[in-house]
Amino acid sequence: MEGAEGMGMKFLREDIKRSFANPGFFTGFFGLGALLAYNFVTESLHSGSPYYAIVNILAVSGFTVFLPVFPVLGYASRFCGEYESGYYRLILARMKPQKFARVRIISVALSGGAIVALPYLFICLLAVALETPEMADMNSLGLNASGVNVLKIPEDIEMAKIGMTYGIGLMVALKVLLGFLFGAAWALVGLAFAVWMPNQYVALIAPFVLYESLYILMPSNRLNPALLVRGDDAGHLLSAALGGVWLLAAAAVAMAGFKRRCRDA
Amino acid sequence: MRKVIKISMAVRIAFGTLRQEMGSLRVIMGYLLGMTFLALALNDFFGYAMDIKEPVNIFEAFVVMENQGIAGRFWVLGYLLIIANAPFVRRNTYMLLYRSGRRVWNTGMLLYVLIQTFAYAGCLAVGSVAAGIPCGFFGRLWSSPVYLLATNASGAIAEKYRVFFEGAAMMKHMTVLQAFGITFLYLFCYFAFLGILLYVCNLVLGGFWGLMAVATVHLGGAVLSFTAGLHQSPVYYVDGAGSQWRYPGMICGFIFVMALVSMAAVERVDIQAR
Numbered sequence: 001m002e003g004a005e006g007m008g009m010k011f012l013r014e015d016i017k018r019s020f021a022n023p024g025f026f027t028g029f030f031g032l033g034a035l036l037a038y039n040f041v042t043e044s045l046h047s048g049s050p051y052y053a054i055v056n057i058l059a060v061s062g063f064t065v066f067l068p069v070f071p072v073l074g075y076a077s078r079f080c081g082e083y084e085s086g087y088y089r090l091i092l093a094r095m096k097p098q099k100f101a102r103v104r105i106i107s108v109a110l111s112g113g114a115i116v117a118l119p120y121l122f123i124c125l126l127a128v129a130l131e132t133p134e135m136a137d138m139n140s141l142g143l144n145a146s147g148v149n150v151l152k153i154p155e156d157i158e159m160a161k162i163g164m165t166y167g168i169g170l171m172v173a174l175k176v177l178l179g180f181l182f183g184a185a186w187a188l189v190g191l192a193f194a195v196w197m198p199n200q201y202v203a204l205i206a207p208f209v210l211y212e213s214l215y216i217l218m219p220s221n222r223l224n225p226a227l228l229v230r231g232d233d234a235g236h237l238l239s240a241a242l243g244g245v246w247l248l249a250a251a252a253v254a255m256a257g258f259k260r261r262c263r264d265a
Numbered sequence: 266m267r268k269v270i271k272i273s274m275a276v277r278i279a280f281g282t283l284r285q286e287m288g289s290l291r292v293i294m295g296y297l298l299g300m301t302f303l304a305l306a307l308n309d310f311f312g313y314a315m316d317i318k319e320p321v322n323i324f325e326a327f328v329v330m331e332n333q334g335i336a337g338r339f340w341v342l343g344y345l346l347i348i349a350n351a352p353f354v355r356r357n358t359y360m361l362l363y364r365s366g367r368r369v370w371n372t373g374m375l376l377y378v379l380i381q382t383f384a385y386a387g388c389l390a391v392g393s394v395a396a397g398i399p400c401g402f403f404g405r406l407w408s409s410p411v412y413l414l415a416t417n418a419s420g421a422i423a424e425k426y427r428v429f430f431e432g433a434a435m436m437k438h439m440t441v442l443q444a445f446g447i448t449f450l451y452l453f454c455y456f457a458f459l460g461i462l463l464y465v466c467n468l469v470l471g472g473f474w475g476l477m478a479v480a481t482v483h484l485g486g487a488v489l490s491f492t493a494g495l496h497q498s499p500v501y502y503v504d505g506a507g508s509q510w511r512y513p514g515m516i517c518g519f520i521f522v523m524a525l526v527s528m529a530a531v532e533r534v535d536i537q538a539r
Contacts, residue, residue, distance in 0.1 A: 065305065199290045201346065205298050212301045216308045 008095060012103045019075035019111035028073035033119040035063050040123055045130070051163050051171070053127035058120070058175055064226045068211040071112030071183035076190030077203035079104065083261070084198065092262055101258035105188060105251050112187020117180035124172040158232050174236045181243030182229040186211065188250035195257030271372075274365045278373025282353055283380055292347045296388060299343025303389050306330040307396050313426035314400060314410045321408040323397035324445040327390050329411060329430045331448045332498045338487055344385045344456050345479065348378060351464040354536055362536065371468075371531040375524055378460040386453045390445070405440040412436065432500035439503060447499045447509055454516040455497055459483065465523045469530045 019025065036057055044053035082088040091100055163171040186207055194203035211225060218224045222234040223242060231239040286292050307326055314321045330336050353374055361370050402408070414422055414430040423429035435444050459479050467475035489495040496502075502509040 197290070201291045201294045205294045205346075209297050209301045212305055216304055 008099055008103070011091075011095065012106065015103050015107040016110060018078075019107040020114065022075065022078075024073040024075065024077075025111055025115060028070040028115040029118060031073075032067075032070040032116065033122060035066075036119050036123040037126075039063060040127065044127065050128045050131040050168060051160060053131045054124055054168075054171065054175065055159055057123055057127065058230065064229060065212070065215065067116070067182065067226075067229060068186040068189075068207050071115045071187040072190035072204055072207050074111035074115050074187060075108045076112065076187050076207075077194050077200045078108075079191065079194045080198045080200045080203055088262065097258055097262035098255070100262065101255050104258070105191065105254055108187050108191045108254075109184040109247065109251070112190075113180035113184035115187070116183030117176050120179040121172070121176045124175060128168060128172070158235055162236065174231065174240070178229055178231050178236065178239055178243060181240060181247060182225065185243060185247040185250050186225070188247060188254055192250055192254040192257055195254055195261050198261070271365075271369050274369050275372035275376055278361060278365060278370060279376035279380055282355075282373065282377045285355060286347075286353070286377075286381075291349065295343045295346035295349075296385065297343070298346060299340055299385060299389060300392055302335060302339045302343065303330070303392050304396075306333055306335050307393060309427045311396065311400060313414075313422065313428050314408075316426070317410055317413070319409045321397060321401045321410050322406065322441045323394050323401035323403055324441045325401075325408060325411050326397045327393035328432070328435075328441070328444045328448045328500075329414065329428065330393060331452060332430055332432065332500050333428065337490070337497055338483075340389060340452075341456065341459060341483060344382070344460070345463070347381055347385060348460050348463060351378070351460075351475065352468040352536075353377065358536065367531045367536075368528060371527055374464060375461065375527065378464050379457055382453055382457045382460050386449060386456055389452070390449050405442055407436050407441055430500070432503075434505075435500045435503040438505040444499075444503075447503070450513050451497060451499045454513045454520075458516050458520055461520050461523045461527075465527045465530070468527060468534055 039057045040053060044056045079088070082091070088100075095103075159171055159175075162174065189207040189210065190203050193206040194200075197203075197206075214224060215226050222228075222238070225246065227233040228239045228243050228246070233239075234242065307330060310326055310329055311321075351374075358370070361373075365373070411430060411432075414428065415433045415436055417423070420429070432444070439447070459482065462482065463475045463479050465475075466478045486495070486497065490497065494501075497512075499509050499512070502512060
């Protein structure tokens with residue numbers, strides 16, 4: 001007979017598979033991909049600079065206002081259906097609430113993070129592939145032969161400095177990491193709402209409301225999640241660290257909700 | 266006398282449905298979503314007003330915000346969430362049908378949609394007025410920031426603050442209160458049209474088709490506003506000759522026709538399947 005540990009790992013594998021193989025994941029993935037592709041085509045195509053394209057798509061264009069909609073679509077609201085149907089009791093009959101919570105938190109975080117990170121990666125690779133530096137663009141930052149910034153990229157933004165110092169690969173990697181942390185954190189916020197108030201509409205909409213409230217109430221604060229996902233305002237490393245803090249905080253709230261919700265199951 | 270009784274029954278059904286629906290988390294989230302999109306739009310407008318350090322008329326924010334793309338495309342999402350379960354068949358619906366008849370019940374449901382439309386549009390209007398009180402004044406006059414917005418031909422303000430207002434004609438022919446009223450009417454008419462369309466399509470064809478019809482109309486309207494210049498905001502229709510009344514009149518006509526269709530259809534549809 002399979003041990004409890006083996007069963008737990010098997011449940012984790014199955015839950016991760018489900019978190020990626022559901023319509024919400026593909027809706028979020030293709031929705032965000034379409035939005036980023038639209039921004040690329042309308043604002044950055046044929047700009048002659050992959051740096052400009054990536055900066056413009058991921059920092060300047062206004063899609064960050066709607067970003068938290070996508071990771072929540074993946075797997076965050078799954079618990080609502082399990083709770084309403086009573087299926088979660090069958091799960092709890094075979095494992096402790098803490099184990100169930102850990103498994104679900106991991107799968108939701110991975111799913112939400114992938115929904116944001118993968119489109120980020122694809123659009124950055126597309127920008128690098130299509131936007132070959134042209135003219136006298138020696139350092140790909142929109143400078144012409146005379147050193148005039150014709151594409152108007154601020155040279156003092158951290159992303160530009162990282163690109164110039166370490167290459168575009170690290171720049172893309174940092175952006176994808178920030179996107180992953182953002183997606184994972186906000187998917188867990190959705191899970192936290194789902195666990196504390198098992199209603200699908202709350203799980204899908206409340207994270208967006210919370211995000212916009214933070215966006216409006218702390219426009220220049222480094223804890224503003226919209227600034228953290230961009231990384232340029234607070235610094236990429238600090239943004240990654242704070243993104244991790246958001247993720248852990250959301251996971252803690254979700255865990256507390258699981259303990260409370262599953263206590264009397 | 267029987268007609269009066271039927272009307273009062275329809276009104277009671279409408280308010281009874283309102284009481285039942287307002288307790289639903291879906292409806293609460295719909296209002297919250299609408300307020301969130303309103304706050305996003307107001308954030309840009311008041312940011313602009315505070316930057317140039319001039320007060321605004323408390324009624325102007327609603328007029329200007331209704332003109333923005335985010336208002337036209339996203340304010341409706343909260344409203345659609347509120348009325349998403351049209352035709353509002355609940356456990357007590359059969360008792361209502363038995364006691365009032367299908368037509369009276371249908372009238373009650375149409376009234377409910379209109380009441381929710383008024384409440385939602387009212388929340389958006391009141392919210393924008395309330396948000397403007399700390400940095401605004403009350404009166405009939407237009408403020409300097411809005412005047413600058415309307416007359417800023419270069420679009421520099423729009424680019425910097427993401428706010429634009431093409432209401433020079435509106436400012437010329439109307440006071441702020443009149444503009445507020447006509448803007449509210451336009452918003453109410455559009456939402457009511459979508460709500461009644463959703464209700465009628467869900468009643469006659471089923472849930473999926475109602476949503477498809479509303480999505481087609483809404484997205485089609487957005488495309489037409491870009492390509493053919495057919496806008497929903499009254500700022501484009503005010504010309505001092507009363508042209509601004511054509512749109513509400515047309516919408517009311519469509520709503521009336523859809524209401525007649527629902528009256529005919531309700532006698533035949535299988536309510537249980539809805």
